[in-house]
Amino acid sequence: MAHPNSFGSRQTLKVGDASYTIFRLDALRELSGGNLDRLPFSLKILLENLLRGEDAAFVKKADIETLARWDVKQPVDKEIAFRTARVLLQDFTGVPCVVDLAAMRDALAALGGRADQINPLQPVDLVIDHSVQVDEYGTEAAFLLNVGLEYERNLERYQFLRWGQTAFDNFRVVPPGTGICHQVNLEYLGRVVFTRDVDGERQAYCDSLVGTDSHTTMINGLGVLGWGVGGIEAEAAMLGQPVSMLIPDVVGFKFTGKLPPGATATDLVLTCTEMLRKKKVVGKFVEYYGDGLSSLALADRATIANMAPEYGATMGFFPVDAETLKYLRLSGRSEEHVALVEAYCRTQGLFREDGMVEPVFTDTLGLDLSTVVPSLAGPKRPQDRIALTDVKANYGASLKAHREQMAGAKKPDAAVAVMETEGPVHEHPGVPCEWRGQKFDLKDGHVVIAAITSCTNTSNPSVMLAAGLLAQKAVAHGLQSRPWVKTSLAPGSKVVREYFNKAGVQPALDALGFQIVGYGCTTCIGNSGPLPEPISKAIDDGKLTVAAVLSGNRNFEGRVNPQTRFNYLGSPPLVVAYALAGRMDIDFEREPIGVGTSGPVFLREIWPTPQEVEDVVLTSVKREQFQREYADVFAGDAEWQAIAIPTGDRYTWDGASTYVKNPPYFEGMTMTPPGIQPIAGARVLGMFGDSITTDHISPAGSIAEKSPAGEWLLSLGVPKKDFNSYGARRGNHEVMMRGTFANIRLRNELTAGMEGWWTRTTADAQPTSFHAASEGYKAAGTALIIIAGKEYGTGSSRDWAAKGTMLLGVRAVIAESFERIHRSNLVGMGVLPLEFADGATRQSLGLTGFETYTIEGLAEGMTPRATLTVSAKDASGEKRFAVQSRIDTPEELRYYAHGGILHYVLRQLAR
Incomplete structure (x- = not known):
């Protein structure tokens, strides 16, 4: 259909010899009441999107008027339809x-x-x-x-x-x-x-x-x-x-x-x-x-x-x-x-x-x-910033809190980084170890991974070249990375290699063990690879609490490497510094980073000045490097080009594949949507604390041999060395169902004191895996729910955290709050996100997780963000409490009634 152009905004923009049709925002100036110039830039872009996308169906004239008149003093709860380019x-x-x-x-x-x-x-x-x-x-x-x-x-x-x-x-x-x-x-x-x-x-x-x-x-x-x-x-x-x-x-x-x-x-x-x-x-x-x-x-x-x-x-x-x-x-x-x-x-x-x-x-x-001061973040959350001068004290406090937690002295949620400790941390004597011809004692607090990784920082020439300059100075002083540190450099584009070579810093990085290991996410998303066997064994034998330092953006438990309980985020030059120091319990202000050819060397002696960094950026980062590296960006190397390409409009599924499998989402689907179905007699599959991440729900990294997914792969004859990662096997729902709630650091309140993929079906039952429990509940026709604390689903935009939840039979998740993307993903898979109302929590309501739950008020005619009532019954009686539906918009409600967004789209296309 022709664009309505309700506001006369369609005009022509001439740039040089070219002409373009645009939809001018200043056509809305009078409508906005003078508000247009004060509108945040991000909302102006949304407004242009609506203005151009007006179609009287998804985007109506009234939607444009509402956004053009946006007023912080009169907020509106208005749904809009945004079409991306x-x-x-x-x-x-x-x-x-x-x-x-x-x-x-x-x-x-x-x-x-x-x-x-x-x-x-x-x-x-x-x-x-x-x-x-x-x-x-x-x-x-x-x-x-x-x-x-x-x-x-x-x-x-x-x-x-x-x-x-x-x-x-x-x-x-x-x-x-x-x-x-x-x-x-x-x-x-x-x-x-x-x-x-x-x-x-x-x-x-x-x-x-x-x-x-x-x-x-x-x-x-x-x-x-x-x-x-x-x-x-x-x-x-x-x-x-x-x-x-x-x-x-x-x-x-x-x-x-x-x-x-x-x-x-x-x-x-x-x-x-x-x-x-x-x-x-x-x-x-x-x-x-x-x-x-x-x-x-x-x-x-x-x-x-x-x-x-x-x-x-x-x-x-x-x-x-x-x-x-x-x-x-x-x-x-x-x-x-x-x-x-x-x-x-x-x-x-x-x-x-x-x-x-x-x-x-x-x-x-x-x-x-x-x-702003030099900082790290950690040891478990990216928002827990620590000034570099406080890292040693923070590490000691965190180690003490971790030991108390493991000993059962504290509940899991209480072990978030504290700045002060009440007493000395017991020194582990260390475990004798040998790697690459060097002998040493591996101890608590040793840094076993130092990774320059992640687009967060490898896109930034200033911090990358600062790391290179620091490496040059370290090598000139005769310093070396510690032998127990797994060092790696994984740039986010090949342009980095070009300007490193032009600046002449790569040889010094090589000398410290920071050779380029690949161009990709690597350690930042859990692809750090296994630690060397002697170091891995020493960590397990000594039950050591070791650390990783990476220039990434996330350090959630179990994400970086299964063996690094403490993970710190920092700039690329600080990654190199911790590779040289090899430990977290160092005060860089007062202690030398190492001993060079002329004696002790302090970090301040090798830290590059702002002028040094600025000069090398200006002389080393050039336009032609980008043009050269992106000239044939879609071509690939010889191995890529040699891959045989299957043909046909429809894919020929291989039933024996452990990587790519036809998912069951659309089995038995008809043109009639199921509508909003009741949830009654439901049981709790898992009950969790605060800040449960999508990494906890659906890990991306290595597959443990004794995990449900690992045992399934072994049963099909896949050896452990070929497990690859959960992320690589996301095309196979059988792996991913078994990998849901399979993070090795996940703590389920139904199995207090345990970590990993365990749950219970009754208070006195033996622990079983989430997958095995869900299969039993499915056989009995029992619906399932999840109960959690604040910030449920924080972290990656991992749709398998919602897909796996749905495939395990979970119909609803009741939490104190949700992270944005995961809430949307749950709705998109037909799982109902609910928030405790009136400040209630699982603790304040005295929920054990072994009750039987019914959610009242689920029916046709339900509105977005509706208030519903939950009944939880056990042998001691019934508890009733209010929850708010986090189906936030009418469009989301339509998706939910269809069983999910993909079912909705399919039915529209089939009409």
Whole structure:
């Protein structure tokens, strides 16, 4: 249908010799009552999206009017439909997306439709970055060995993705060995202003996206609207469904001043994460403003935007300004495109300059950048920032708390980092160990992993080159990494290799064991690989509490490596520093980092100055490096090109495959939606405390041999060495069901004192696995629920945390609060998210988890965010309490009544 153009906003923008149709925001100036200039930049982009997307169906004239009149003094609870310009996938989440699309083709054919109707309508880019593991390290051969193992382990998955390339329209794959999806997005895929032909005219509009990785927000640093969603929501967006959302609150974060000497962008983002977690910004946009923005390089902004999921926000947005244009030129975008970006953003009032009128925000906070200090975050949560000067004391307190917890002296939730300890921590004498010809005693607090990893930091030349300069100075002083430290360098793009070589820092990094091990996520997402056998054995034999230090964005329990209970986030130069020190119980101010050829060496002696870093960035990072590395970004290496490509519009499933299997979501599906079904006589599958992450619910890393998934793979003849990871096997629901609630550090209150995949069906029953318990409940026809504390589902945008929950038979999750993406994923899979009302908790209500539950009020006509009543009965009587449904919008309610978002889309396509 023709665009209604209700506000007369369709106009022509001329840039050089080119003309573009745009939908001008200033057509709404009078309607906004003068509000347009004070609207946050992020909401202006949403407004342009509605203005351009007006269709009288999903986007109505009234929706545009409501957003144009946005007033912080009169907030509205209004649902809007946001259509993204494109979709970004990574392979751990992308493979199950393509599996779902292939299954939907089969299901649509069974419903009488055409299989090829299942096709992305929006451009989709899948970047293979999550599969490479750090098996080999510290040698020149590490890169080739790790890449070889990656192809060997993942050939079947890669064949499947190559089929997807040929079977689906608008679907491109960036092959393995290229980089991390968010860094590739920042350096190449992101456009700021998108163009396409619509009905014979060339339109220009704001670039926007959703991605199946929570750190999709990194692109916010470039002025692009985007955030992470679950795979199921991304699939719906690919198939033309808008993203349903409430008009968000926008929290303004004002920066003033500039970073002091010694502080890095990593220290800044850890400070922001700490502050914003306290501000409680879950489900809100955060927008950065203030003249302090002009002192931050684009890469610094991207680092801050990257960690929006860690501070809980939907986005961490930086508006377009002169620094954005400078970065677009540096990263190889054409002069014509940069000119379009500037002209479009200035025309639309989307270009930030110092001294301009400040937007009006729902709430604000501020930071003087000069107060930022060198920091780490840990040992278990990214928001737990520790000033570097306090790390030694914090480590001691955390170790003491951990020992008390393991001894049963404290409840699990009480062991979060404390700053003071009441007494000395008992010194473990150490376990004798030998590795690579060196003998040493391995002790508590030793750093066994030091990883320069993650797009959060490897996209930032300043912190990366600072690490290289520190390595040069360390080598010049005669320092070496400690022999028990597994060192690795995994850049997020090949551009890093180019500027490292031009700066001449790679030889020094090599000398310290930081050879390039691969181009991908590696340690940051749990692909740290096994520790050397002698070190692994010493940790187990001595029951040692050892640590990892990484330049990543998450340090949740069990994520980085199964054997590192303490995990700290820090800048790349600090990763190198801890590799040299080899321990967490060091005070860098007072203790030498090591002994060199001329005696003790302190960290301050080898830390590069701001001028040294600035000079090497200017002389080493060049436009032609980006142009060269991205010239053939979709081609891949010889191994990729040699992969045999299956053919056909519908995928030929291999019933014996342990990687790719037709999922059961659409079995028995008819054209009639099931509607809202009652939940009665339900039992609790698991009851958990606060901050249960999607890593706890559905781990991505290694598969334990004695876990339900490990035992299943062994039963099929798959040897342990070929287990690969949970992330790599997300295309097989049999593995992932068994991997749900299988994190080795998960603590279930129904099995107090135990960690791992265990639950109980009654208070006096023997522990059994979550999977085995669910099978028993399914056989009996018993519905299941989960009960939890605050921040349930924090962390990765892991749709398998919702898919696995549903496949185990869970119908509802009752928690004190939910993280944004996981709540949406649960609804998308037909699982009901409920929040305790009136400040109640499982403890205040005296719930044991062994009651029988009925949720009253589930019926047709139910409204979004409805208040429902829960009845919990056991032998002692009945408890009744109120809960609020977290089905937040009418569109989500429709999805839920259909059994999930994919079922809804299928029925629409089959009509």
